[in-house]
Amino acid sequence: MLLSIENLCVKYGNIQPLHGITFHVNEGEIVTLIGANGAGKTTILYSIARLPPPEAPRVISGDIVFQGQSILQTTPSDVVKNLHLALSPEGRRIFGNLTVWENLKLATYARAKEADLGKEYDYVFTLFPRLKERRNQRSESLSGGEQQMLAVGRALMTGCKTLLLDEPSMGLAPVLKYELFRKLKQLNEEGMTILLVEQNANLALHLAHRGYVLDTGTIVAAGTSAELLGNPEVKKAYLGG
Amino acid sequence: MENLVQNIINALQWGSFYALIALGYTLVYGVLTLINFAHGDVFMVGAYIAFFSATFLLTTLGLPGWIALALCIPVTMILTAMVGVTLERIAYRPLRNKGAHRLYVVITALMCGLILEHANLAIFGASRKAFPQLIAEHVYTIGGVTFTNLKIAVIATAFLAFLFLHWMVTRTRVGMAMRAISYDKFAVPLLGIPLDRIIVVTFILGSGFAGLAGLLFAMSYPVLEPYMGALIGWKAFIAAVVGGIGDIRGAFLGGFLLGAVEIMVVAFFPSTFRDLIAFTVLLLILTWKPTGLFGIAKTTKI
Numbered sequence: 001m002l003l004s005i006e007n008l009c010v011k012y013g014n015i016q017p018l019h020g021i022t023f024h025v026n027e028g029e030i031v032t033l034i035g036a037n038g039a040g041k042t043t044i045l046y047s048i049a050r051l052p053p054p055e056a057p058r059v060i061s062g063d064i065v066f067q068g069q070s071i072l073q074t075t076p077s078d079v080v081k082n083l084h085l086a087l088s089p090e091g092r093r094i095f096g097n098l099t100v101w102e103n104l105k106l107a108t109y110a111r112a113k114e115a116d117l118g119k120e121y122d123y124v125f126t127l128f129p130r131l132k133e134r135r136n137q138r139s140e141s142l143s144g145g146e147q148q149m150l151a152v153g154r155a156l157m158t159g160c161k162t163l164l165l166d167e168p169s170m171g172l173a174p175v176l177k178y179e180l181f182r183k184l185k186q187l188n189e190e191g192m193t194i195l196l197v198e199q200n201a202n203l204a205l206h207l208a209h210r211g212y213v214l215d216t217g218t219i220v221a222a223g224t225s226a227e228l229l230g231n232p233e234v235k236k237a238y239l240g241g
Numbered sequence: 242m243e244n245l246v247q248n249i250i251n252a253l254q255w256g257s258f259y260a261l262i263a264l265g266y267t268l269v270y271g272v273l274t275l276i277n278f279a280h281g282d283v284f285m286v287g288a289y290i291a292f293f294s295a296t297f298l299l300t301t302l303g304l305p306g307w308i309a310l311a312l313c314i315p316v317t318m319i320l321t322a323m324v325g326v327t328l329e330r331i332a333y334r335p336l337r338n339k340g341a342h343r344l345y346v347v348i349t350a351l352m353c354g355l356i357l358e359h360a361n362l363a364i365f366g367a368s369r370k371a372f373p374q375l376i377a378e379h380v381y382t383i384g385g386v387t388f389t390n391l392k393i394a395v396i397a398t399a400f401l402a403f404l405f406l407h408w409m410v411t412r413t414r415v416g417m418a419m420r421a422i423s424y425d426k427f428a429v430p431l432l433g434i435p436l437d438r439i440i441v442v443t444f445i446l447g448s449g450f451a452g453l454a455g456l457l458f459a460m461s462y463p464v465l466e467p468y469m470g471a472l473i474g475w476k477a478f479i480a481a482v483v484g485g486i487g488d489i490r491g492a493f494l495g496g497f498l499l500g501a502v503e504i505m506v507v508a509f510f511p512s513t514f515r516d517l518i519a520f521t522v523l524l525l526i527l528t529w530k531p532t533g534l535f536g537i538a539k540t541t542k543i
């Protein structure tokens with residue numbers, strides 16, 4: 001087990017959005033979390049990334065274990081630097097005042113001592129050729145889809161081995177959505193572990209190996225993608241019949 | 242003509258102090274959207290640190306003036322930077338971590354400035370301190386225009402400081418991180434960047450250059466008193482705002498603009514008119530362009 005969330009309860013001030021969440025991700029897997037708006041998906045990813053309050057929640061009980069060690073005391077920058085776990089957050093959160101290339105370069109902050117980062121830029125640019133064309137453009141002037149590619153590319157540039165993605169297909173046209181998902185599959189085949197939060201449950205379950213269904217802060221269903229796709233209740237609530 | 246050149250040199254020298262101090266205001270504002278009202282007093286502390294280290298190096302150790310100066314520069318910059326970092330650490334960071342409203346942080350900064358002033362008053366008394374002469378001042382006259390080696394050094398230092406900071410902010414990862422924080426602080430740790438470390442670097446840069454300004458100011462106008470940072474600090478802050486606070490080009494230009502206005506006013510009016518006219522001009526500029534000369538209306542800074 002690479003990542004394991006154990007009976008996690010968190011709070012934003014007095015609001016408790018998660019009520020004892022337990023799930024895990026194995027190395028090399030794609031696992032998806034699906035659930036309606038406000039179910040607590042983003043909250044879970046923020047907790048794993050150890051982001052600080054008030055925008056992210058604080059853990060009140062339970063544990064987050066990565067490679068056998070609790071990471072509750074780890075700082076968010078050390079999560080990236082030492083655990084090689086990166087989050088591409090909901091709403092992209094790219095730095096609009098920096099160019100595409102500066103956004104990518106900034107993501108290598110913790111690896112400045114590594115000599116050959118050229119290969120890494122090339123990798124991201126082959127994955128998303130659009131970014132290469134626009135590398136000297138201020139990133140706030142990118143289209144929504146391009147910004148999403150940058151958000152994923154930026155997470156990759158941290159040198160992560162585990163990738164948390166929060167609604168990466170938000171705002172993408174269907175063609176781009178399929179393209180992005182193909183690229184995620186390719187990344188996974190090359191060894192990346194992925195925890196994917198997605199509104200489009202159908203698409204997510206077709207990509208992922210396993211999934212968990214979240215409802216108002218509780219996990220209500222779990223299983224392989226095939227099981228969840230065949231589960232009548234999941235079908236009814238999240239797959240449009 | 243000679244008169245004009247003379248006034249330009251004077252304006253550049255006088256503006257250099259504003260520019261050096263304004264750079265610190267603008268860096269901290271750009272990163273934290275905090276108006277660090279203690280910054281003028283950090284400049285004052287810098288001048289005092291320069292005074293004590295210069296006196297120690299010259300009198301106690303009996304070093305030659307130019308060696309004392311060469312040592313005084315890094316010592317003053319490092320110690321003043323430590324003062325700035327200490328303020329960040331004990332006053333601003335706890336508030337930031339508690340998510341305090343910006344108003345409280347600004348008030349805290351004002352209080353920190355007052356504490357520095359009055360601690361100085363309490364410890365060293367109200368009497369003025371005479372700054373020792375580190376290097377002999379040479380006066381040059383070329384075609385009726387006079388300038389000194391010190392004036393040229395002051396101007397050159399301000400330009401070098403600007404070029405260094407500009408390079409830092411545009412080309413290095415730390416500078417990129419500073420700009421990134423000003424855009425979206427929350428997302429910065431997601432790239433493995435320790436937020437607090439970048440903020441500390443910002444305070445080191447701002448306070449270090451305020452210390453350098455303090456040393457140069459004390460060398461140029463060798464009388465020190467605890468309130469010397471107050472007015473010049475306010476003016477440098479205004480210069481930064483007029484230039485477009487958050488943008489280092491703005492701070493630099495704003496500093497020289499204020500210097501130029503003040504010198505020109507004195508050239509044509511009684512010197513008692515100086516601040517009145519200078520502030521009126523700045524007010525008019527702000528009315529015409531409320532975000533400052535380089536300011537962008539959005540949150541994007543530095």
Ligand SMILES: Nc1ncnc2c1ncn2[C@@H]1O[C@H](COP(=O)(O)OP(=O)(O)OP(=O)(O)O)[C@@H](O)[C@H]1O
Binds near residue numbers: 043
């Ligand atoms: N900063 C915050 N302060 C207080 N409550 C919050 C905060 N962020 C989220 N919440 C609440 O926590 C609950 C879970 O929110 P979360 O963002 O995790 O949902 P989500 O599953 O990601 O939804 P969506 O699909 O809309 O992105 C919601 O009820 C939300 O109102």
Ligand SMILES: [Mg+2]
Binds near residue numbers: 042
């Ligand atoms: Mg969400």
